[in-house]
Amino acid sequence: MTPATLFDKIWDSHVVRSIEGGPDVLYIDRHFIHEVTSPQAFDGLRTRGITVFRPGKTTATADHNIPTKEQELPIKDELSLKQVETLNHNCSEFGIEYFGINHPKNGIVHVVGPELGYTLPGTTIVCGDSHTSTHGAFGAIAFGIGTSEVEMVLASQCVLQPKPKKLKITVNGSLQKGVTAKDIILYIISKISAGGATGYFVEYCGTAIEALSMEGRMTICNMSIEMGARGGLIAPDLTTYEYLNRIPSVESRPDFKSLLLRWRSLKSDEGCVFDRELVFDASKIRPMITFGTNPGMGMAIDDTIPGAESQGEGKASFLKSIDYMGFKPGEKILGHPIDYVFLGSCTNGRIEDLRAFAQFVKGRKKAPGVTALIVPGSKRVEQQAIREGLDKVLKDAGFELRQPGCSSCLAMNEDKIPAGKYAVSTSNRNFEGRQGPGSRTLLASPLTAAASAITGKITDPADLLNN
Amino acid sequence: MLKVKFNILESTCVPLPLENTDTDQIIPARFLSATSREGFGENLFRDWRYDKTGNKNEEFVLNNPKFRGEILVAGKNFGCGSSREHAVWAIADYGFRAVVSSFFADIFRNNSLNNGLLPVVVPEEFLKRLLAMIREFPDTKVRIDLEKQDLILLPTGESLKFEINPYKKECLLKGLDDIDYLLNIKEMITAYEFRNSLRQ
Numbered sequence: 001m002t003p004a005t006l007f008d009k010i011w012d013s014h015v016v017r018s019i020e021g022g023p024d025v026l027y028i029d030r031h032f033i034h035e036v037t038s039p040q041a042f043d044g045l046r047t048r049g050i051t052v053f054r055p056g057k058t059t060a061t062a063d064h065n066i067p068t069k070e071q072e073l074p075i076k077d078e079l080s081l082k083q084v085e086t087l088n089h090n091c092s093e094f095g096i097e098y099f100g101i102n103h104p105k106n107g108i109v110h111v112v113g114p115e116l117g118y119t120l121p122g123t124t125i126v127c128g129d130s131h132t133s134t135h136g137a138f139g140a141i142a143f144g145i146g147t148s149e150v151e152m153v154l155a156s157q158c159v160l161q162p163k164p165k166k167l168k169i170t171v172n173g174s175l176q177k178g179v180t181a182k183d184i185i186l187y188i189i190s191k192i193s194a195g196g197a198t199g200y201f202v203e204y205c206g207t208a209i210e211a212l213s214m215e216g217r218m219t220i221c222n223m224s225i226e227m228g229a230r231g232g233l234i235a236p237d238l239t240t241y242e243y244l245n246r247i248p249s250v251e252s253r254p255d256f257k258s259l260l261l262r263w264r265s266l267k268s269d270e271g272c273v274f275d276r277e278l279v280f281d282a283s284k285i286r287p288m289i290t291f292g293t294n295p296g297m298g299m300a301i302d303d304t305i306p307g308a309e310s311q312g313e314g315k316a317s318f319l320k321s322i323d324y325m326g327f328k329p330g331e332k333i334l335g336h337p338i339d340y341v342f343l344g345s346c347t348n349g350r351i352e353d354l355r356a357f358a359q360f361v362k363g364r365k366k367a368p369g370v371t372a373l374i375v376p377g378s379k380r381v382e383q384q385a386i387r388e389g390l391d392k393v394l395k396d397a398g399f400e401l402r403q404p405g406c407s408s409c410l411a412m413n414e415d416k417i418p419a420g421k422y423a424v425s426t427s428n429r430n431f432e433g434r435q436g437p438g439s440r441t442l443l444a445s446p447l448t449a450a451a452s453a454i455t456g457k458i459t460d461p462a463d464l465l466n467n
Numbered sequence: 468m469l470k471v472k473f474n475i476l477e478s479t480c481v482p483l484p485l486e487n488t489d490t491d492q493i494i495p496a497r498f499l500s501a502t503s504r505e506g507f508g509e510n511l512f513r514d515w516r517y518d519k520t521g522n523k524n525e526e527f528v529l530n531n532p533k534f535r536g537e538i539l540v541a542g543k544n545f546g547c548g549s550s551r552e553h554a555v556w557a558i559a560d561y562g563f564r565a566v567v568s569s570f571f572a573d574i575f576r577n578n579s580l581n582n583g584l585l586p587v588v589v590p591e592e593f594l595k596r597l598l599a600m601i602r603e604f605p606d607t608k609v610r611i612d613l614e615k616q617d618l619i620l621l622p623t624g625e626s627l628k629f630e631i632n633p634y635k636k637e638c639l640l641k642g643l644d645d646i647d648y649l650l651n652i653k654e655m656i657t658a659y660e661f662r663n664s665l666r667q
Contacts, residue, residue, distance in 0.1 A: 016659040017652060022634025025652065027659055037551065039502035048646070053653075065500060079500035086502050130550040130574060146552035146578035148645070156649035158656055162632060164573070194487050195544030198570055228547060230573050294487045294547070313595070317486040317542065410496040410549075419519060431491040431548060433514050 003269035005166050006235050007201050010141045010266070014124045016158055023160040029123040031058040031153045032109045033096070035065060035087040036412070037128030041151035042090040054157045055095040059118060062087055063108045065412040066101050068375050068402040075101070080413065094154075107378020107404045110134040110346035114218065115380055117250035121236040121263040126153060131346045131428065133224040136233035137217035138240055139266045141201070143231040164230040165275040167200035168268075171208040173282035178462030180356070181216030182348060182426065182445035184208065185223040186288035186298045188280060194296035198228030200276065203268060208282035209234060214243040215352035222347045223428050226295035235267040287460055290430045290443040291333055292321040297430070301448065301460045302334045324432055325440050326420070333442075333458050340423035341372045341453040342435070343446055345409035348426035349377025351384050353446045354401075358390040360450035360461065366398035367456030373415055374399050375407040399453070411436045424452040471583045472642035476564050476611045477621070479536035482601045483528055488541055489548035490575065494557040496549075507553050508560030529561075533605040537564045540597055544568075546575025555582045565611050567618070569594045580635045581645065587611060587618055587629050613639060 004012075016025040033041075038060070045051065052058065065080040075081040084101065091098035099105040105112060110131055113119045121139035126132060128150040135142035149159050171184060189196075202224050209220065217234050224232030241260060244250045253259065286300035297318075299305070308329045311318040322329060343349075343357050354376060366372060374394060376382040382404055385391055391401040408415040409427035411434070417423045419438025426449050430441035444452070447461035454464065498510045515527045523530045539558065545568040546554060555578040558566065565585040579586045589597070600620070601607050608621040613636060619626040637643065649656075 016656055019634045022632050025649070025656075027656070027663070036499050040504050040552075043503070044646070050650070053656075077500075083500050083502060128550060128552075130548065144550040144574055146550055146555070146574060146581060148552060148578065148581035152646055152649055155646050156653065156656055157660075158649055160634075160645045160648070161577075194547055195570065195572070198544065198547075198573060225548075228544065228572055294489065296487075313591075314486050316484065320485065410491075412496045412499065429489075429491070429548060431489045433495055434491050437495070437497075437514055438519065 003272040005268045005272045005274060006139065006203055006233065006266055007141065007166050010122055010124065011163060014141070019160070023162045025158050026124060026161045027158055028126050028153050029057065030113070030118055030125045032113055032125070032127035032132070033058060033060045033150060034109050034127070034129065035062050035083045037147050038090065038150055039083065039086045040147050041154055042094070044151040045094075045154060050155055052094040052096065052154045057157060058096050058154065059113070060087055060091050060096055060098040061106055061109050061112050062101050064406045064410065066405045067413050068373070068405045068407045068415055071101050071403045077413070104379050107380065108346045108349060108406055110222065111349055111377030111381065114138065114214070115247070115378060117244065117247035120244070120250070120259075121240060122266050126159060130225045131222050133229070133231040134218050134222040134346055136221035136224065136231050137214060139233055139236035139263070141231065141233065144225065164201040165199055167197055167202045167229065168274040168277040169202055169204050170206040170277070170279045171204065171282050172206040172279070173208055174211070175208060175282050175285065176462070178287050178447055178460065178465050179285050180445040180447055181212050181219040183285055183288045184282065185220045186290065186295070186443060187285045189223065189227045189295050190288065190298035191280070192227050192278070194226060194294040195228040196296070197224070200229050202229045202232035203274070204232055204234050210237065213352060214239060215350045218350065219347055223295065226428060236263050287445060287448050287462060289333065289448065289458060290441070291325060291327055292318070293324055293430055293432050294321070295428065295430060295443060297321065298443065301444075301458065302332070304332045305329055334460065336458045337422070338370065338424050338442070338452055338457055339421040340417050341370055341449050342375070342408040342423055342425040342427060343449050344373065344375030344377065344407050345427035346377065346406070347428040348446050349375060349381065351381050353426065354381065354385045354390055355388070357446045357450045358393045360447055360464070361397040361399065361454060362393050364397055364454045366453050369456050370453050372399050372453050373402065373408050375402045375415070376404045378404050408435050410434060411439070417441070424449045424458065470642045470644055473564070473583055473585055473613050473639040475613070476537060476585070477608060478538050479606055479608055480538040480540045480567070480601045481528055481534045481536055482598050483539060483541045484598050486542035487544045487547055490546055490551050490554035491548055493546070493554040494551065499551060499553055504556050506560065507557035508562070511557040511561045534601070537562060538567060538609055538611070539563045539565070540567045540594070540601060542568065543570050543591065543594070545571050547572040550574045552578045552582070555579050555584055559584045567594070567597065580639070583639060585611065585613065585639065589618065589627060589629060593627060
């Protein structure tokens with residue numbers, strides 16, 4: 001047999017039919033939906049007079065526009081309320097499992113899927129959300145789709161998809177102090193740009209990736225889309241099996257042993273061919289921060305913003321971006337005052353992120369001028385944090401643990417960063433206005449966010465870890 | 468369900484040379500709370516079209532009366548970021564029928580094709596020349612012939628072949644829909660599920 005990549009093995013085993021010269025009909029094992037990108041898809045089903053083909057394979061959560069305070073009360077914003085109620089209504093009408101606001105399993109769709117054991121190695125997963133790539137951390141083919149495609153999956157459990165090319169990204173070596181999974185992915189994106197992996201599906205390998213926890217791997221795969229990749233995956237290994245073994249609904253499956261055996265075959269064969277390969281040295285990575293308005297505009301936290309002349313054709317876009325941020329080419333931003341800190345999102349809203357942040361701020365105090373939004377990724381993360389006493393640690397340091405949701409990552413709810421204000425954010429996008437009209441986002445790791453919250457300025461976490 | 472057919476489009480163009488235009492700029496998240504597909508054109512490029520107080524930003528190309536047309540010509544990596552199909556709905560609702568760039572983000576390209584908005588990929592060098600030409604001569608007309616996969620600069624007659632997946636081309640020409648296709652192969656999908664259950 002020809003040696004195959006892990007991606008090929010999973011993709012090919014899910015092709016129902018290949019259309020000549022066209023896309024593949026790809027079978028989807030697990031479909032997640034949320035309130036923002038699904039209503040028009042359900043309307044489409046009604047217009048056609050059809051029903052959901054396999055309702056048991058779709059799961060819904062309300063996450064994008066919900067408030068992260070007083071979730072017990074009715075949602076105040078009328079449009080948000082209508083959207084959440086529409087999702088609830090659509091799920092009851094079509095028999096879809098729904099974790100609404102206040103449900104013990106509610107949370108950000110990409111945090112909920114893995115923690116409930118819905119995300120399994122070797123499967124295909126889609127959701128009307130670009131950060132669906134997160135689930136690739138378990139060795140799954142997971143990617144974001146548009147609403148027309150959500151309708152396709154609801155109608156047929158399949159999507160028509162052209163097969164992407166394959167990109168292998170290897171990261172070898174050990175990480176320096178204060179450097180996290182978030183810094184690895186921000187570093188990679190800064191090297192290959194925000195569109196550099198367009199048309200590709202990534203497999204991440206190498207010793208630095210293997211050393212990461214499942215949470216860290218999810219952070220890496222999550223941001224695959226930020227370099228344009230269709231998605232990113234990591235071959236399952238002991239870390240993956242142990243994580244899944246801790247989830248009761250997975251561990252108690254009668255076929256768990258045979259699943260484990262099958263998962264062991266999920267790796268790229270020796271001698272398989274990728275369309276492109278890149279290798280990075282983990283020991284060269286410093287804590288990273290972005291200075292512009294796309295995730296490719298990142299640098300080591302103590303570095304200087306590049307000069308405009310180095311940008312070639314992109315000079316005008318580069319200058320517009322730097323100007324929006326209130327920075328200048330050639331400027332150093334370490335020590336620049338900040339106004340907000342956001343810990344949360346499907347990138348860094350898991351329990352490990354809250355632990356890292358809490359441990360860092362323990363015994364310290366938040367800078368008085370900084371407003372912090374600490375938002376758990378799910379109800380389960382929130383409850384776990386409370387069980388571990390993280391809420392108290394945070395409170396003693398001047399922070400408040402809010403309720404779960406996408407929150408300030410895209411600011412569809414009231415968690416907005418005001419115009420002109422600087423936010424060190426653990427989310428995934430620093431686009432203009434992403435965190436509210438005029439907001440200025442500096443993407444970074446939970447450790448950098450914690451260090452900056454304490455000092456009130458952009459701070460290298462390694463400097464405080466040394467003390 | 469039959470959608471709008473696409474065959475030949477002849478129009479002037481609107482130039483947007485910026486690179487990496489993300490879908491948050493095309494339609495900001497605060498306008499995504501609608502539960503229908505209509506009306507998004509009003510807020511297309513909202514924060515570039517209007518300033519904080521709601522006044523028109525005269526410098527933005529959509530507010531420049533010199534530039535009109537059904538073809539948007541944009542810098543590379545157009546439509547990156549969020550998967551929101553609302554971005555395509557907004558562009559189409561505003562009145563564009565094709566977008567030309569040197570490359571599109573994958574999800575945006577799929578969403579466009581699923582809504583009859585034609586994404587046309589041209590070489591970077593050509594894009595640069597096209598943008599310069601439109602800026603100098605705003606009445607430059609471009610003809611896009613989907614059947615022949617030709618993009619023609621009408622003033623000079625220069626023509627360029629563009630790529631499109633044959634299946635998608637057929638769908639656009641005939642106004643066909645992926646869901647009709649999938650519903651027609653339901654038996655095949657069920658058979659796949661059966662084979663797969665045996666394999667497990």
